[in-house]
Amino acid sequence: MTGAAGFIGSHTAVELMAAGHDVVGVDNFANSSPGAVERVHRLADGRFTFVELDLRDRTSLNELLRRRPVDAVVHFAARKAVGESVDIPLDYYDTNVNATLGLVSVMLERGVNRLVFSSSCSIYGEAESMPIREDAPARPTNPYARTKWMCEQILADVCQRHPDWQVTSLRYFNPAGAHPSGLLGEDPRGVPNNVLPYIAQVAVGRRAELSIFGDDYPTPDGTGIRDYIHVVDIAEGHRLALEALGEATGHRVINLGTGHGTSVRELLTAFSAACGRELPSRVVARRPGDVAELVADPSLARELLGWKATRDVADMCRDAWNFQRHNPNGYAETDRGGTEQ
Ligand code: UDP
Numbered sequence: 218m219t220g221a222a223g224f225i226g227s228h229t230a231v232e233l234m235a236a237g238h239d240v241v242g243v244d245n246f247a248n249s250s251p252g253a254v255e256r257v258h259r260l261a262d263g264r265f266t267f268v269e270l271d272l273r274d275r276t277s278l279n280e281l282l283r284r285r286p287v288d289a290v291v292h293f294a295a296r297k298a299v300g301e302s303v304d305i306p307l308d309y310y311d312t313n314v315n316a317t318l319g320l321v322s323v324m325l326e327r328g329v330n331r332l333v334f335s336s337s338c339s340i341y342g343e344a345e346s347m348p349i350r351e352d353a354p355a356r357p358t359n360p361y362a363r364t365k366w367m368c369e370q371i372l373a374d375v376c377q378r379h380p381d382w383q384v385t386s387l388r389y390f391n392p393a394g395a396h397p398s399g400l401l402g403e404d405p406r407g408v409p410n411n412v413l414p415y416i417a418q419v420a421v422g423r424r425a426e427l428s429i430f431g432d433d434y435p436t437p438d439g440t441g442i443r444d445y446i447h448v449v450d451i452a453e454g455h456r457l458a459l460e461a462l463g464e465a466t467g468h469r470v471i472n473l474g475t476g477h478g479t480s481v482r483e484l485l486t487a488f489s490a491a492c493g494r495e496l497p498s499r500v501v502a503r504r505p506g507d508v509a510e511l512v513a514d515p516s517l518a519r520e521l522l523g524w525k526a527t528r529d530v531a532d533m534c535r536d537a538w539n540f541q542r543h544n545p546n547g548y549a550e551t552d553r554g555g556t557e558q
Contacts (some may be wrong), residue, residue, distance in 0.1 A: 220293030222249035232452035234261040237282030245271040252548025272316035282327040289331035302361035313364035336386040348514035376468040383462040390444035390474035394533035395540035404547030417541040420492040429502035440481035442510040444474040446530035457522040474513020477527040491534035
Protein backbone atom coordinates (compact mmCIF):
# COMPACT_ATOMS: atom_id res chain seq x y z
CA MET A 218 0.00 0.00 0.00
CA THR A 219 1.44 3.31 -1.07
CA GLY A 220 0.46 6.40 0.90
CA ALA A 221 -0.30 4.13 3.84
CA ALA A 222 0.12 6.91 6.43
CA GLY A 223 -2.41 9.17 4.71
CA PHE A 224 -6.04 9.75 5.60
CA ILE A 225 -7.58 7.09 3.37
CA GLY A 226 -4.53 4.81 3.33
CA SER A 227 -4.39 4.46 7.12
CA HIS A 228 -8.11 3.61 7.35
CA THR A 229 -7.87 1.14 4.48
CA ALA A 230 -4.81 -0.55 6.01
CA VAL A 231 -6.79 -1.17 9.21
CA GLU A 232 -9.80 -2.44 7.24
CA LEU A 233 -7.65 -4.84 5.20
CA MET A 234 -5.85 -6.26 8.22
CA ALA A 235 -9.15 -6.70 10.08
CA ALA A 236 -10.25 -8.82 7.12
CA GLY A 237 -7.14 -11.00 7.37
CA HIS A 238 -4.89 -9.43 4.74
CA ASP A 239 -1.25 -8.70 5.46
CA VAL A 240 -0.31 -5.15 4.57
CA VAL A 241 3.09 -3.73 3.68
CA GLY A 242 2.72 0.05 3.76
CA VAL A 243 5.03 2.69 2.31
CA ASP A 244 4.90 6.46 2.61
CA ASN A 245 7.43 9.31 2.40
CA PHE A 246 5.49 11.47 4.90
CA ALA A 247 5.31 14.34 2.39
CA ASN A 248 1.78 15.06 3.60
CA SER A 249 1.31 12.58 6.41
CA SER A 250 2.72 11.75 9.78
CA PRO A 251 4.55 8.85 11.48
CA GLY A 252 1.92 9.21 14.20
CA ALA A 253 -0.63 7.67 11.82
CA VAL A 254 1.63 4.64 11.33
CA GLU A 255 1.90 4.19 15.06
CA ARG A 256 -1.92 4.29 15.34
CA VAL A 257 -2.33 1.74 12.55
CA HIS A 258 0.10 -0.54 14.41
CA ARG A 259 -2.05 -0.17 17.51
CA LEU A 260 -5.32 -0.91 15.71
CA ALA A 261 -3.78 -3.86 13.86
CA ASP A 262 -2.10 -5.34 16.94
CA GLY A 263 1.36 -4.77 15.54
CA ARG A 264 0.77 -6.82 12.38
CA PHE A 265 1.43 -3.90 10.07
CA THR A 266 4.72 -3.71 8.16
CA PHE A 267 5.78 -0.17 7.31
CA VAL A 268 8.72 1.16 5.30
CA GLU A 269 9.50 4.85 4.76
CA LEU A 270 10.05 5.18 1.04
CA ASP A 271 9.59 7.63 -1.84
CA LEU A 272 7.91 5.90 -4.77
CA ARG A 273 10.06 7.80 -7.22
CA ASP A 274 13.02 5.85 -5.82
CA ARG A 275 12.48 2.85 -8.09
CA THR A 276 15.57 1.01 -6.84
CA SER A 277 14.37 0.97 -3.22
CA LEU A 278 10.84 0.04 -4.27
CA ASN A 279 12.13 -2.82 -6.40
CA GLU A 280 14.28 -4.03 -3.52
CA LEU A 281 11.31 -3.87 -1.14
CA LEU A 282 9.14 -5.97 -3.44
CA ARG A 283 11.97 -8.43 -3.89
CA ARG A 284 12.28 -8.84 -0.13
CA ARG A 285 8.54 -8.69 0.55
CA PRO A 286 6.67 -10.13 -2.45
CA VAL A 287 3.05 -8.94 -2.63
CA ASP A 288 -0.08 -10.21 -4.44
CA ALA A 289 -1.47 -6.79 -5.18
CA VAL A 290 -0.88 -3.08 -4.75
CA VAL A 291 -3.23 -0.40 -3.45
CA HIS A 292 -1.89 2.94 -4.66
CA PHE A 293 -2.91 6.03 -2.67
CA ALA A 294 0.29 8.08 -2.58
CA ALA A 295 -0.34 11.44 -4.26
CA ARG A 296 -0.66 15.15 -3.74
CA LYS A 297 -4.31 16.15 -3.63
CA ALA A 298 -4.93 19.88 -3.18
CA VAL A 299 -6.54 21.47 -6.21
CA GLY A 300 -5.40 25.05 -5.52
CA GLU A 301 -1.82 23.98 -4.81
CA SER A 302 -1.76 22.00 -8.05
CA VAL A 303 -2.40 25.23 -9.98
CA ASP A 304 0.56 26.87 -8.21
CA ILE A 305 3.04 24.01 -8.49
CA PRO A 306 1.88 21.87 -11.42
CA LEU A 307 5.28 20.26 -12.03
CA ASP A 308 5.39 18.94 -8.48
CA TYR A 309 1.96 17.44 -9.04
CA TYR A 310 2.94 15.76 -12.30
CA ASP A 311 6.13 14.50 -10.68
CA THR A 312 4.55 13.15 -7.49
CA ASN A 313 1.36 11.81 -9.02
CA VAL A 314 2.25 10.75 -12.56
CA ASN A 315 5.95 10.00 -12.26
CA ALA A 316 5.47 8.01 -9.07
CA THR A 317 2.72 5.97 -10.74
CA LEU A 318 4.97 5.29 -13.72
CA GLY A 319 7.72 4.13 -11.36
CA LEU A 320 5.33 1.94 -9.41
CA VAL A 321 3.91 0.28 -12.53
CA SER A 322 7.33 -0.38 -14.03
CA VAL A 323 8.53 -1.97 -10.78
CA MET A 324 5.33 -4.05 -10.64
CA LEU A 325 6.02 -5.24 -14.20
CA GLU A 326 9.57 -6.14 -13.25
CA ARG A 327 8.46 -8.03 -10.15
CA GLY A 328 5.51 -9.75 -11.82
CA VAL A 329 2.78 -8.10 -9.74
CA ASN A 330 -0.23 -7.44 -11.97
CA ARG A 331 -3.07 -6.46 -9.61
CA LEU A 332 -3.71 -2.90 -8.61
CA VAL A 333 -6.38 -0.75 -6.98
CA PHE A 334 -5.78 2.89 -7.87
CA SER A 335 -6.96 5.88 -5.89
CA SER A 336 -8.67 8.12 -8.44
CA SER A 337 -11.01 11.05 -8.07
CA CYS A 338 -14.38 12.45 -9.06
CA SER A 339 -12.56 15.65 -9.99
CA ILE A 340 -11.91 13.93 -13.32
CA TYR A 341 -15.52 14.71 -14.27
CA GLY A 342 -15.07 18.49 -13.91
CA GLU A 343 -18.31 20.35 -14.54
CA ALA A 344 -20.60 17.43 -15.28
CA GLU A 345 -23.69 18.01 -17.40
CA SER A 346 -26.09 15.95 -15.34
CA MET A 347 -26.35 14.65 -11.76
CA PRO A 348 -25.80 12.07 -10.42
CA ILE A 349 -22.58 11.26 -12.26
CA ARG A 350 -22.07 7.86 -13.83
CA GLU A 351 -18.66 6.46 -14.74
CA ASP A 352 -19.36 6.90 -18.46
CA ALA A 353 -19.71 10.69 -18.10
CA PRO A 354 -16.98 12.41 -20.13
CA ALA A 355 -13.69 13.21 -18.40
CA ARG A 356 -13.22 16.97 -18.27
CA PRO A 357 -10.54 17.64 -15.67
CA THR A 358 -10.26 21.38 -14.96
CA ASN A 359 -7.02 21.62 -12.97
CA PRO A 360 -3.56 19.99 -12.80
CA TYR A 361 -4.52 17.73 -9.87
CA ALA A 362 -7.49 16.27 -11.74
CA ARG A 363 -5.40 15.95 -14.90
CA THR A 364 -2.77 13.89 -13.04
CA LYS A 365 -5.48 11.46 -11.92
CA TRP A 366 -6.90 11.27 -15.42
CA MET A 367 -3.43 10.69 -16.89
CA CYS A 368 -2.72 7.92 -14.39
CA GLU A 369 -6.00 6.20 -15.31
CA GLN A 370 -5.06 6.37 -18.99
CA ILE A 371 -1.57 5.01 -18.29
CA LEU A 372 -3.15 2.10 -16.39
CA ALA A 373 -5.62 1.44 -19.21
CA ASP A 374 -2.73 1.36 -21.71
CA VAL A 375 -0.72 -1.02 -19.51
CA CYS A 376 -3.78 -3.30 -19.30
CA GLN A 377 -4.08 -3.24 -23.11
CA ARG A 378 -0.47 -4.28 -23.49
CA HIS A 379 -0.54 -6.84 -20.66
CA PRO A 380 -3.89 -8.67 -20.86
CA ASP A 381 -3.33 -10.50 -17.56
CA TRP A 382 -3.35 -7.19 -15.58
CA GLN A 383 -6.27 -6.55 -13.25
CA VAL A 384 -6.72 -2.92 -12.31
CA THR A 385 -9.57 -1.01 -10.68
CA SER A 386 -9.54 2.77 -10.44
CA LEU A 387 -11.85 4.00 -7.69
CA ARG A 388 -13.11 7.51 -8.32
CA TYR A 389 -14.18 8.77 -4.95
CA PHE A 390 -16.23 11.78 -4.15
CA ASN A 391 -15.63 13.73 -0.89
CA PRO A 392 -14.03 11.54 1.81
CA ALA A 393 -14.85 12.68 5.33
CA GLY A 394 -15.20 11.38 8.88
CA ALA A 395 -12.73 9.35 10.90
CA HIS A 396 -12.20 5.95 12.46
CA PRO A 397 -14.79 5.33 15.22
CA SER A 398 -11.96 4.48 17.65
CA GLY A 399 -10.86 8.13 17.59
CA LEU A 400 -7.34 6.95 16.77
CA LEU A 401 -7.32 7.75 13.05
CA GLY A 402 -8.61 10.80 11.25
CA GLU A 403 -7.75 13.59 8.90
CA ASP A 404 -4.75 15.68 9.95
CA PRO A 405 -3.97 18.13 7.17
CA ARG A 406 -0.78 20.17 7.28
CA GLY A 407 -1.35 23.92 7.59
CA VAL A 408 -4.70 25.48 6.73
CA PRO A 409 -7.12 22.73 5.68
CA ASN A 410 -8.20 22.93 2.04
CA ASN A 411 -11.22 20.74 2.55
CA VAL A 412 -14.35 21.90 4.21
CA LEU A 413 -14.88 19.19 6.83
CA PRO A 414 -11.42 19.32 8.47
CA TYR A 415 -11.74 23.11 8.39
CA ILE A 416 -15.06 22.95 10.25
CA ALA A 417 -13.54 20.47 12.73
CA GLN A 418 -10.73 22.94 13.47
CA VAL A 419 -13.29 25.72 14.00
CA ALA A 420 -15.10 23.42 16.43
CA VAL A 421 -11.94 22.73 18.42
CA GLY A 422 -10.98 26.42 18.51
CA ARG A 423 -8.03 26.39 16.12
CA ARG A 424 -9.84 28.57 13.52
CA ALA A 425 -12.25 31.45 14.17
CA GLU A 426 -14.98 30.69 11.62
CA LEU A 427 -15.73 28.82 8.43
CA SER A 428 -15.51 30.85 5.23
CA ILE A 429 -18.35 29.70 3.03
CA PHE A 430 -17.11 30.00 -0.53
CA GLY A 431 -20.15 31.55 -2.19
CA ASP A 432 -23.88 31.34 -1.46
CA ASP A 433 -25.06 32.28 -4.95
CA TYR A 434 -24.80 28.88 -6.60
CA PRO A 435 -27.91 27.47 -8.30
CA THR A 436 -28.60 25.13 -5.33
CA PRO A 437 -31.49 25.30 -2.80
CA ASP A 438 -29.49 27.28 -0.18
CA GLY A 439 -26.99 28.76 -2.62
CA THR A 440 -23.95 26.90 -1.26
CA GLY A 441 -22.03 24.14 -3.04
CA ILE A 442 -23.32 20.58 -2.91
CA ARG A 443 -20.99 17.58 -2.58
CA ASP A 444 -21.33 13.85 -2.04
CA TYR A 445 -19.54 13.34 1.31
CA ILE A 446 -18.59 9.76 2.00
CA HIS A 447 -17.38 8.25 5.25
CA VAL A 448 -13.73 7.22 5.11
CA VAL A 449 -14.56 3.80 6.60
CA ASP A 450 -17.05 3.22 3.75
CA ILE A 451 -14.25 4.13 1.35
CA ALA A 452 -11.90 1.72 3.13
CA GLU A 453 -14.49 -1.05 2.76
CA GLY A 454 -14.82 -0.16 -0.92
CA HIS A 455 -11.08 -0.65 -1.36
CA ARG A 456 -11.15 -4.00 0.36
CA LEU A 457 -14.01 -5.20 -1.82
CA ALA A 458 -12.33 -3.84 -4.96
CA LEU A 459 -9.12 -5.62 -4.02
CA GLU A 460 -10.92 -8.88 -3.34
CA ALA A 461 -12.85 -8.59 -6.64
CA LEU A 462 -9.76 -7.94 -8.79
CA GLY A 463 -9.55 -11.60 -9.79
CA GLU A 464 -13.01 -11.43 -11.37
CA ALA A 465 -11.95 -9.43 -14.41
CA THR A 466 -8.85 -8.55 -16.36
CA GLY A 467 -8.26 -5.08 -17.75
CA HIS A 468 -8.98 -1.66 -16.31
CA ARG A 469 -12.27 -0.97 -14.51
CA VAL A 470 -13.41 2.43 -13.31
CA ILE A 471 -15.84 2.59 -10.38
CA ASN A 472 -17.33 5.54 -8.45
CA LEU A 473 -17.39 5.48 -4.66
CA GLY A 474 -20.05 7.87 -3.41
CA THR A 475 -23.33 7.79 -1.53
CA GLY A 476 -25.57 9.24 -4.26
CA HIS A 477 -26.67 11.86 -1.73
CA GLY A 478 -25.69 15.55 -1.90
CA THR A 479 -25.11 17.85 1.09
CA SER A 480 -24.64 21.63 0.92
CA VAL A 481 -21.95 23.52 2.84
CA ARG A 482 -24.63 25.02 5.09
CA GLU A 483 -26.19 21.60 5.76
CA LEU A 484 -22.75 20.22 6.61
CA LEU A 485 -22.09 23.07 9.04
CA THR A 486 -25.46 22.46 10.71
CA ALA A 487 -24.71 18.73 11.00
CA PHE A 488 -21.30 19.39 12.55
CA SER A 489 -22.76 21.96 14.93
CA ALA A 490 -25.21 19.29 16.09
CA ALA A 491 -22.36 16.79 16.54
CA CYS A 492 -20.22 19.13 18.65
CA GLY A 493 -23.14 20.72 20.51
CA ARG A 494 -22.59 24.35 19.57
CA GLU A 495 -23.50 26.54 16.64
CA LEU A 496 -20.32 27.09 14.68
CA PRO A 497 -19.61 30.54 13.26
CA SER A 498 -19.36 31.16 9.53
CA ARG A 499 -19.12 33.98 7.04
CA VAL A 500 -19.96 34.01 3.36
CA VAL A 501 -17.04 35.03 1.17
CA ALA A 502 -16.41 34.98 -2.59
CA ARG A 503 -16.60 31.78 -4.57
CA ARG A 504 -13.39 29.77 -4.74
CA PRO A 505 -12.02 29.75 -8.30
CA GLY A 506 -12.53 26.43 -10.02
CA ASP A 507 -15.38 25.27 -7.75
CA VAL A 508 -18.51 23.78 -9.28
CA ALA A 509 -22.06 23.99 -7.89
CA GLU A 510 -22.72 20.31 -7.44
CA LEU A 511 -20.98 16.92 -7.58
CA VAL A 512 -22.95 13.81 -6.64
CA ALA A 513 -22.13 10.22 -7.57
CA ASP A 514 -24.27 7.56 -9.11
CA PRO A 515 -22.88 4.68 -7.01
CA SER A 516 -24.86 1.88 -8.69
CA LEU A 517 -21.89 0.33 -10.53
CA ALA A 518 -20.04 -0.21 -7.23
CA ARG A 519 -23.08 -2.03 -5.93
CA GLU A 520 -23.35 -4.15 -9.05
CA LEU A 521 -19.66 -5.05 -9.43
CA LEU A 522 -18.42 -5.01 -5.83
CA GLY A 523 -21.57 -5.49 -3.75
CA TRP A 524 -20.57 -2.20 -2.06
CA LYS A 525 -22.86 0.48 -0.72
CA ALA A 526 -22.09 3.32 1.69
CA THR A 527 -23.83 2.70 5.01
CA ARG A 528 -22.77 5.80 6.98
CA ASP A 529 -24.38 9.24 6.65
CA VAL A 530 -23.27 12.83 7.18
CA ALA A 531 -24.25 12.74 10.87
CA ASP A 532 -21.93 9.73 11.32
CA MET A 533 -19.12 11.55 9.50
CA CYS A 534 -19.50 14.64 11.71
CA ARG A 535 -19.69 12.57 14.91
CA ASP A 536 -16.55 10.59 14.05
CA ALA A 537 -14.59 13.59 12.74
CA TRP A 538 -15.46 15.50 15.92
CA ASN A 539 -14.50 12.52 18.08
CA PHE A 540 -11.07 12.42 16.43
CA GLN A 541 -10.59 16.18 16.49
CA ARG A 542 -11.53 16.73 20.13
CA HIS A 543 -9.30 13.90 21.32
CA ASN A 544 -6.48 14.97 19.02
CA PRO A 545 -6.81 18.78 18.86
CA ASN A 546 -3.44 19.06 17.17
CA GLY A 547 -3.81 15.92 15.08
CA TYR A 548 -1.06 13.32 15.28
CA ALA A 549 1.32 15.81 16.89
CA GLU A 550 0.17 14.47 20.24
CA THR A 551 0.34 10.90 19.22
CA ASP A 552 0.48 9.34 22.68
CA ARG A 553 -2.51 11.02 24.16
CA GLY A 554 -5.12 10.57 21.46
CA GLY A 555 -7.72 7.97 20.90
CA THR A 556 -10.46 7.18 23.30
CA GLU A 557 -13.87 5.70 23.00
CA GLN A 558 -16.74 8.09 22.32
N1 UDP B 1 -15.82 25.04 1.00
C1 UDP B 1 -16.13 26.16 1.77
N2 UDP B 1 -15.20 26.62 2.66
C2 UDP B 1 -13.99 26.01 2.83
C3 UDP B 1 -13.68 24.88 2.04
C4 UDP B 1 -14.62 24.43 1.13
O1 UDP B 1 -17.22 26.73 1.64
O2 UDP B 1 -13.19 26.49 3.66
C5 UDP B 1 -16.83 24.50 0.07
C6 UDP B 1 -16.37 24.40 -1.38
O3 UDP B 1 -16.64 25.62 -2.06
C7 UDP B 1 -17.22 23.24 -1.89
C8 UDP B 1 -17.36 22.33 -0.66
O4 UDP B 1 -17.09 23.17 0.46
O5 UDP B 1 -18.52 23.68 -2.25
C9 UDP B 1 -16.39 21.16 -0.67
O6 UDP B 1 -15.08 21.66 -0.83
P1 UDP B 1 -13.80 20.74 -0.55
O7 UDP B 1 -12.58 21.58 -0.80
O8 UDP B 1 -13.93 20.10 0.78
O9 UDP B 1 -13.93 19.57 -1.61
P2 UDP B 1 -13.92 19.60 -3.24
O10 UDP B 1 -15.30 19.16 -3.62
O11 UDP B 1 -13.59 20.97 -3.68
O12 UDP B 1 -12.90 18.60 -3.60
